[in-house]
Amino acid sequence: MKDREPIFGPPKNPIEIVSSETGISLRQLTPDDARVAFDLIDRNREHLSQFGDVTARNYVTYDQMLNSIILPRNPFRLRFGIRNAEGIYVGSINVTPTVENREVGEIGYYIGREFEGQGYTTSAVNALTDYAFENLGYQELFGSVVDGNTGSVRVLQKAGFTERERITINDTVLIQLYKVKPV
Numbered sequence: 001m002k003d004r005e006p007i008f009g010p011p012k013n014p015i016e017i018v019s020s021e022t023g024i025s026l027r028q029l030t031p032d033d034a035r036v037a038f039d040l041i042d043r044n045r046e047h048l049s050q051f052g053d054v055t056a057r058n059y060v061t062y063d064q065m066l067n068s069i070i071l072p073r074n075p076f077r078l079r080f081g082i083r084n085a086e087g088i089y090v091g092s093i094n095v096t097p098t099v100e101n102r103e104v105g106e107i108g109y110y111i112g113r114e115f116e117g118q119g120y121t122t123s124a125v126n127a128l129t130d131y132a133f134e135n136l137g138y139q140e141l142f143g144s145v146v147d148g149n150t151g152s153v154r155v156l157q158k159a160g161f162t163e164r165e166r167i168t169i170n171d172t173v174l175i176q177l178y179k180v181k182p183v
């Protein structure tokens, strides 16, 4: 499957997914997005780190963001910028196949604090989930949420994910919510 080949450089034909329902669009990150993506992280460091997420730590400088797009850390991860109907960059979402089974994918996401509570993440998860089942060969998708991150659990539940298990890593309880490809 073409879109599932490893990425060893910036995408030549970035995938774009538009939700006809909400106008939210997802576009695979390219070097042109590095500035806006970094600036959003830079002004949201506390917000993004409140449940121990490493995003803010991974992108301390603009060059780290640019380099991660030019030479992705995980060549199998598809990373998208999320834009609202007005075309404003509001956050990011990604999907990564698991090492054990490439038909199972993990999704991760964040939105800038100034854009919270407008349904953007739910819309982005819905759009990516539909696309991943239809075009990327995934049979199952899941999100792993730190216990206490009520907003993120709610996002996944609204997008049709249900809790399957809880795992504890280094004293942190992770709630794992799954969605199976609809028949």
Ligand SMILES: CC(C)(COP(=O)(O)OP(=O)(O)OC[C@H]1O[C@@H](n2cnc3c(N)ncnc32)[C@H](O)[C@@H]1OP(=O)(O)O)[C@@H](O)C(=O)NCCC(=O)NCCS
Pocket (backbone or CB within 6 Å): 047, 048, 051, 053, 109, 110, 111, 112, 115, 116, 117, 118, 119, 120, 121, 122, 123, 143, 144, 145, 146, 149, 150, 151, 152, 154, 155, 158
């Ligand atoms: C959690 C997060 C993704 C929510 O994004 P969002 O765009 O505000 O979510 P939505 O607007 O789509 O909201 C979906 C639902 O979650 C609820 N919700 C959002 N934030 C919430 C919070 N902090 N507490 C309780 N409910 C919350 C909304 O009310 C909505 O439910 P409703 O329609 O029943 O009212 C966002 O706050 C974020 O990026 N946080 C920091 C990074 C992070 O935690 N990422 C996820 C890691 S697993």
